[in-house]
Amino acid sequence: xxxxxxxxxxxxxxxxxxxxxxxxxxxxxxxxxxxxxxxxxxxxxxxxxxxxxxxxxxxxxxxxxxxxxxxxxxxxxxxxxxxxxxxxxxxxxxxxxxxxxxxxxxxxxxxxxxxxxxxxxxxxxxxxxxxxxxxxxxxxxxxxxxxxxxxxxxxxxxxxxxxxxxxxxxxxxxxxxxxxxxxxxxxxxxxxxxxxxxxxxxxxxxxxxxxxxxxxxxxxxxxxxxxxxxxxxxxxxxxxxxxxxxxxxxxxxxxxxxxxxxxxxxxxxxxxxxxxxxxxxxxxxxxxxxxxxxxxxxxxxxxxxxxxxxxxxxxxxxxxxxxxxxxxxxxxxxxxxxxxxxxxxxxxxxxxxxxxxxxxxxxxxxxxxxxxxxxxxxxxxxxxxxxxxxxxxxxxxxxxxxxxxxxxxxxxxxxxxxxxxxxxxxx
Amino acid sequence: xxxxxxxxxxxxxxxxxxxxxxxxxxxxxxxxxxxxxxxxxxxxxxxxxxxxxxxxxxxxxxxxxxxxxxxxxxxxxxxxxxxxxxxxxxxxxxxxxxxxxxxxxxxxxxxxxxxxxxxxxxxxxxxxxxxxxxxxxxxxxxxxxxxxxxxxxxxxxxxxxxxxxxxxxxxxxxxxxxxxxxxxxxxxxxxxxxxxxxxxxxxxxxxxxxxxxxxxxxxxxxxxxxxxxxxxxxxxxxxxxxxxxxxxxxxxxxxxxxxxxxxxxxxxxxxxxxxxxxxxxxxxxxxxxxxxxxxxxxxxxxxxxxxx
Numbered sequence: 001x002x003x004x005x006x007x008x009x010x011x012x013x014x015x016x017x018x019x020x021x022x023x024x025x026x027x028x029x030x031x032x033x034x035x036x037x038x039x040x041x042x043x044x045x046x047x048x049x050x051x052x053x054x055x056x057x058x059x060x061x062x063x064x065x066x067x068x069x070x071x072x073x074x075x076x077x078x079x080x081x082x083x084x085x086x087x088x089x090x091x092x093x094x095x096x097x098x099x100x101x102x103x104x105x106x107x108x109x110x111x112x113x114x115x116x117x118x119x120x121x122x123x124x125x126x127x128x129x130x131x132x133x134x135x136x137x138x139x140x141x142x143x144x145x146x147x148x149x150x151x152x153x154x155x156x157x158x159x160x161x162x163x164x165x166x167x168x169x170x171x172x173x174x175x176x177x178x179x180x181x182x183x184x185x186x187x188x189x190x191x192x193x194x195x196x197x198x199x200x201x202x203x204x205x206x207x208x209x210x211x212x213x214x215x216x217x218x219x220x221x222x223x224x225x226x227x228x229x230x231x232x233x234x235x236x237x238x239x240x241x242x243x244x245x246x247x248x249x250x251x252x253x254x255x256x257x258x259x260x261x262x263x264x265x266x267x268x269x270x271x272x273x274x275x276x277x278x279x280x281x282x283x284x285x286x287x288x289x290x291x292x293x294x295x296x297x298x299x300x301x302x303x304x305x306x307x308x309x310x311x312x313x314x315x316x317x318x319x320x321x322x323x324x325x326x327x328x329x330x331x332x333x334x335x336x337x338x339x340x341x342x343x344x345x346x347x348x349x350x351x352x353x354x355x356x357x358x359x360x361x362x363x364x365x366x367x368x369x370x371x372x373x374x375x376x377x378x379x380x381x382x383x384x385x386x387x388x389x390x391x392x393x394x395x396x397x398x399x400x401x402x403x404x405x406x407x408x409x410x411x412x413x414x415x416x417x418x419x420x421x422x423x424x425x426x427x
Numbered sequence: 428x429x430x431x432x433x434x435x436x437x438x439x440x441x442x443x444x445x446x447x448x449x450x451x452x453x454x455x456x457x458x459x460x461x462x463x464x465x466x467x468x469x470x471x472x473x474x475x476x477x478x479x480x481x482x483x484x485x486x487x488x489x490x491x492x493x494x495x496x497x498x499x500x501x502x503x504x505x506x507x508x509x510x511x512x513x514x515x516x517x518x519x520x521x522x523x524x525x526x527x528x529x530x531x532x533x534x535x536x537x538x539x540x541x542x543x544x545x546x547x548x549x550x551x552x553x554x555x556x557x558x559x560x561x562x563x564x565x566x567x568x569x570x571x572x573x574x575x576x577x578x579x580x581x582x583x584x585x586x587x588x589x590x591x592x593x594x595x596x597x598x599x600x601x602x603x604x605x606x607x608x609x610x611x612x613x614x615x616x617x618x619x620x621x622x623x624x625x626x627x628x629x630x631x632x633x634x635x636x637x638x639x640x641x642x643x644x645x646x647x648x649x650x651x652x653x654x655x656x657x658x659x660x661x662x663x664x665x666x667x668x669x670x671x672x673x674x675x676x677x678x679x680x681x682x683x684x685x686x687x688x689x690x691x692x693x694x695x696x697x698x699x700x701x702x703x704x705x706x707x708x709x710x711x712x713x714x715x716x717x718x719x720x721x722x723x724x725x726x727x728x729x730x731x732x733x734x735x
Contacts, residue, residue: 052550240723405560
């Protein structure tokens with residue numbers, strides 16, 4: 001019997017010329033074709049890795065490199081009594097500031113916040129901003145800075161005489177500690193990190209109990225009837241809804257309809273900085289709705305993995321349903337629930353689109369203090385800096401991406417830790 | 428038997444416990460909350476869309492057939508936005524489908540168990556990166572790359588090709604990972620039967636394993652499609668601002684999601700038609716992805732081949 005006829009006996013495979021020819025020369029050709037395709041499959045896997053490496057390379061390449069900086073006033077000329085500007089005490093710094101800016105501006109700054117209440121660091125930043133006024137003329141990428149150093153120096157010597165070349169790591173401690181600023185050299189992501197943490201805290205408080213509750217209901221209580229099947233289908237559909245739809249929902253429900261609650265006016269907390277319900281609370285709840293189906297699905301899987309024998313033993317001893325859930329199912333499912341929830345939360349951490357729609361502020365310089373504050377988040381900051389045309393903001397965005405990725409990686413590390421530390425094997 | 432039950436002391440009989448009942452109703456409410464969310468989505472999107480379509484500047488026919496979206500002069504034809512969404516999505520799938528299939532087949536049929544255990548999570552790392560990072564990558568890497576290949580004059584700074592390619596990279600791990608699961612679920616016996624008939628490894632993979640896993644692969648592609656349609660940040664950053672009805676992938680064009688982000692980014696007045704229009708676009712987007720999800724569930728349920 002020829003091989004091709006064997007196909008007829010299995011209904012799943014249509015009768016076609018499967019492995020028809022078995023002459024030795026054809027066999028050789030078939031192996032060659034097989035080998036060729038194996039190379040193609042391997043190449044596509046490698047292509048995936050190249051994409052990943054290109055992404056990382058691009059970000060690192062933009063985060064470090066030479067910058068050419070021009071100062072309006074050299075900091076050296078501002079030194080008093082032979083002490084460099086950086087080391088001057090606060091009182092002297094205030095004097096330096098007063099001497100170098102117009103009286104009107106000084107009065108305005110005094111009115112914003114009296115100088116005796118400002119910190120030394122704050123005054124120093126003011127001097128840099130208002131007097132020294134460093135301006136970035138041009139920035140180079142890391143690869144250019146390493147391999148084309150001579151060309152960069154030549155270009156600089158040719159064109160900008162006043163500019164000073166400095167190797168700059170855009171990722172540095174000041175990035176984390178200083179607030180947002182319109183001057184790229186000063187700008188930091190402190191407000192954005194705090195905003196992200198506040199938002200995620202609200203998200204967790206809202207979505208975690210609700211999600212785990214729903215998962216317990218679906219796995220332990222629900223019978224197989226129409227409503228419960230509807231809930232289950234609905235959850236998997238919700239998990240596939242694009243995140244921007246949740247943003248629109250948040251805009252309509254939290255920001256607009258529930259504005260008095262979301263901006264805290266119902267508590268008499270009319271925070272003058274909070275704008276029309278576009279607050280941390282609105283954003284956190286919106287993200288909560290977004291991750292809820294993910295948390296439910298993950299928790300369900302964790303609960304389902306608890307062996308049935310445990311429940312039967314508990315019921316057999318006369319425990320009620322809730323006692324069984326609380327003392328036996330949940331303690332065994334909790335590592336899985338935590339792992340799944342942390343992964344869902346890390347998805348929320350990187351969400352940008354719904355935050356833009358709900359109305360994250362693009363430019364705020366003060367820290368959020370209550371859930372009713374205006375806010376910005378790390379991804380929003382990246383988006384905002386990326387959309388600016390100046391190259392130096394792209395560098396800032398790249399450094400911020402590294403911060404974001406490190407935060408996400410550590411979140412995921414926690415998830416893996418929970419899975420390995422507390423997972424029990426049932427034999 | 429009846430006797431014995433009657434003799435059970437009342438303390439041991441099942442009692443109605445108030446705290447059990449309260450806890451159970453709380454859990455039921457948690458379960459019902461997801462239904463509430465869906466109702467809320469449909470209600471809010473529907474309500475504002477109604478306001479949008481009731482406005483005298485807008486007609487349903489014009490909305491679905493008009494080729495210009497210019498709110499300033501009361502032109503609301505959604506085709507340019509849909510067109511751009513389709514273009515980025517198609518480019519993304521053209522990139523991700525062949526590559527994803529290649530990766531999936533390599534991992535499931537060729538790679539050693541050890542290599543698979545390393546490569547798969549590493550590729551899934553790609554899926555965990557926030558999309559705004561992909562947007563950054565598209566604008567600062569892919570666009571200059573395309574411009575250096577095709578020429579500065581041909582490729583605009585914002586273009587759908589760059590956004591689509593990067594979107595393809597985004598959904599690549601999704602498609603490859605789900606397809607690999609499907610291929611892996613095909614029982615060994617099928618492969619061994621094919622080998623026994625003298626099939627080469629490639630013939631086994633392409634003519635036996637892939638057809639057997641086709642429903643899972645189709646589901647993976649649909650999930651990828653729905654993800655690409657709803658994807659926002661990549662197109663918002665790299666595809667351009669401003670609706671543009673063009674089939675040239677090197678020209679800037681705004682997608683549905685990109686438009687929503689741009690319009691709602693500023694301080695939007697609740698009374699404006701712009702505000703209502705994002706709900707109409709959102710509703711269309713919602714139904715598009717919802718139908719894809721439903722098709723997906725149907726495929727998984729109907730065409731799943733069960734092997735014993």
